Amino acid sequence: MxxxxxxxxxxxxxxxxxxxxxxxxxxxxxxxxxxxxxxxxxxxxxxxxxxxxxxxxxxxxxxxxxxxxxxxxxxxxxxxxxxxxxxxxxxxxxxxxxxxxxxxxxxxxxxxxxxxxxxxxxxxxxxxxxxxxxxxxxxxxxxxxxxxxxxxxxxxxxxxxxxxxxxxxxxxxxxxxxxxxxxxxxxxxxxxxxxxxxxxxxxxxxxxxxxxxxxxxxxxxxxxxxxxxxxxxxxxxxxxxxxxxxxxxxxxxxxxxxxxxxxxxxxxxxxxxxxxxxxxxxxxxxxxxxxELRPGFVSKNTPARRAHHELIYDEKNNKVMLFGGSSPVEGGKTIPFFNDAWAYNGKAWEKVGNIGDERSGMKMAYHTKEQKIYSFGGFYNNQSLADLRVFEKGQWRKINELPEMKAAEGGFVYDSKRNRFVLFGGSSGRNQVNNSTYEWDGKIWHKFAGKSPEGRQAFAMVYDEKRGKTVLYGGLNDGVWEFDGNSWINIKTEGENPGERIAAGYCYDSKRGMMLISGGISNGKRINDTWAWDGTQWHKLSATGPVRRLMGYMTYDKKRDKVVLFGGRISWPIDENDTWEWDGTIWKKVF
Known part of the structure; x- marks a missing residue:
């Protein structure tokens, strides 16, 4: 031998x-x-x-x-x-x-x-x-x-x-x-x-x-x-x-x-x-x-695969919170909705519980004075929703209904300078989008009488604490809009920009005073770049990042100075449940 x-x-x-x-x-x-x-x-x-x-x-x-x-x-x-x-x-x-x-x-x-x-x-x-x-x-x-x-x-x-x-x-x-x-x-x-x-x-x-x-x-x-x-x-x-x-x-x-x-x-x-x-x-x-891919698999350590969910940073408890969403199964024949809530402390995910009704496409904002999470709208049972809720004692409490603004995948932010919520756009039904702006002062809704941007959904909208303005980008075209309570202004940017962008992940980086966007769809293609808007111009921070996806939603963890991204849709009907962090320089997959 x-x-x-x-x-x-x-x-x-x-x-x-x-x-x-x-x-x-x-x-x-x-x-x-x-x-x-x-x-x-x-x-x-x-x-x-x-x-x-x-x-x-x-x-x-x-x-x-x-x-x-x-x-x-x-x-x-x-x-x-x-x-x-x-x-x-x-x-x-x-x-x-x-x-x-x-x-x-x-x-x-x-x-x-x-x-x-x-x-x-x-x-x-x-x-x-x-x-x-x-x-x-x-x-x-x-x-x-x-x-x-x-x-x-x-x-x-x-x-x-x-x-x-x-x-x-x-x-x-x-x-x-x-x-x-x-x-x-x-x-x-x-x-x-x-x-x-x-x-x-x-x-x-x-x-x-x-x-x-x-x-x-x-x-x-x-x-x-x-x-x-x-x-x-x-x-x-x-x-x-x-x-x-x-x-x-x-x-x-x-x-x-x-x-x-x-x-x-x-x-x-x-x-x-x-x-x-x-x-x-x-x-x-x-x-x-x-x-992990078996139908019905439930992890005790990580949220299930999903899109149309929402991430928000809870400043009082120093945790990233994840709520709801939906994800197709059996090749997209059915789309189950989630009613769970999870908390992420930078080391691990922990399930908070099953909270409220099942819904997706809702938008959330953090009330910095009250230190509470608020939610508006969303989608369930084949219809868009129009309720304003607050998260208290581990449960959602309904505050108000605004029937004329049923909205899924809209824009909802807290204006800390003027102490009110700003609501714009979103889908009110199949092939129907809102082009109105409303504000909630803590007691009643006020419809903005001026001209709002053209109706749209799946756009990025944050509140810029440094400049005291609501910033809107994408969902329809590559224009930047800013709202100070008196008027919406369409800002004509110069130089390189993210281009047309739909269903991108986005958040506000309060330390650097910039709106961040990552991924989404541009010109019909999924992308995975990362950009920042500083109020004057766009900055391309990274040409690559998490696997190309849409609805890879994210939020900024103030205590750890990290952007956290979870899940999203990498292709129909494929959603992910991975967790990524951005430290200002590079993206790193955590789970």
């Missing part, structure tokens, strides 16, 4: 400190945690066009992966006497044909892979991929054999097999460039297997990963609802019914290509290939990310 070279256990060249956490069985690497990390940098992920997730034996003593080359080929590393061997080609590889997609059976006894090697006599005349199997032996591998023709049914590519012998694999649709996924039983090829609805579309579907108990399937697709190129989607089986495909979100997907997922044998880690950061490496993450 060829003498094996070993990889040093400490992997110092990788920059890992395995003394900080209990190492995993894989090259003694520390767990990646709940954030995607490059897997085995310099060993498996060597910037050599690694193509798909590694296949790991049940005993954790063999790891295989494949590379895009001509021909494509598989590499393996074995654990011998406690040390991992240098990557080499396994004995079952062909000399001149593509060998790709290694995947172990759930019992770990058989390795399946796809190959373009010649098929034996009696098989179809095929110069394309076919699934082969090879037994794992004590010292190596047995002799590879092709799956029966009744199972493969033509060219077969990426694949995954369950404990019940249900084989899911991709194939070329109509012999073209588009792939679909089908399922077949290896023990009973005539068995009809229930696959998820909308698993296959007119787009590209490939790389199935099926849980051993067929609890879920992960696949890649360039269908609508993605972040850019190919994304990973997941369907869950509930009893005998599959859910609609769910985009796996920004913990997994990027604007680049994600592909060919795999699981560790104990189900603790999820692996996949990615083209992010201008490379083609393998990434991994704790598989708890899968459970």
């Amino acid at each position: 060829k003498k094996l070279k070993f990889i040093p256990l400490l992997l110092l060249a990788l920059g890992y400190s395995i003394t900080q956490a209990k190492p995993t069985p894989y090259f003694n690497l520390p767990s990646p945690g709940n954030e995607a990390q490059v897997f085995a940098k310099g060993i498996v992920s060597a910037d050599a066009l690694e193509h798909s997730a590694p296949a790991i034996s049940k005993e954790n003593d063999v790891i295989l992966w494949c590379l895009l080359d001509s021909p494509m080929y598989i590499l393996e590393s074995r654990k011998v006497n406690g040390e991992w061997t240098k990557p080499s080609r396994p004995s079952f590889l062909s000399e001149n044909s593509d060998d790709v997609y290694p995947r172990f059976s759930p019992d770990g006894k058989t390795l399946y892979f796809s190959s373009r090697r010649p098929l034996p006599e009696g098989f179809p005349k095929l110069e394309d991929m076919w699934i082969w199997q090879v037994e794992k032996t004590k010292d190596g591998w047995g002799k590879p054999t092709p799956l029966d023709a009744s199972i493969c049914n033509g060219a077969t590519y990426a694949h995954s097999i369950t404990s019940d012998g249900h084989l899911y694999y991709s194939f070329r649709k109509d012999n073209g460039k588009i792939f679909d996924i089908r399922a077949v039983s290896v023990t009973n090829p005539s068995e009809l297997i229930n696959t998820p609805p909308n698993l296959n579309t007119e787009n590209y579907e490939d790389g199935p990963l099926v849980a051993p108990d067929e609890d879920f399937i992960i696949f890649e697709s360039n269908r609508l609802g993605g972040l850019g190129s190919n994304d990973l989607f997941i369907c869950f089986k509930q009893n005998t019914t599959w859910t609609e495909p769910i985009n796996m979100g920004t913990k997994i997907n990027t604007e680049d290509s994600e592909r060919f997922a795999g699981l560790s044998p104990d189900g603790k880690y999820l692996f996949w290939g990615s083209s992010r950061n201008n490379d083609n490496n393998i990434y991994w993450i704790e598989a708890s990310v899968i459970d």
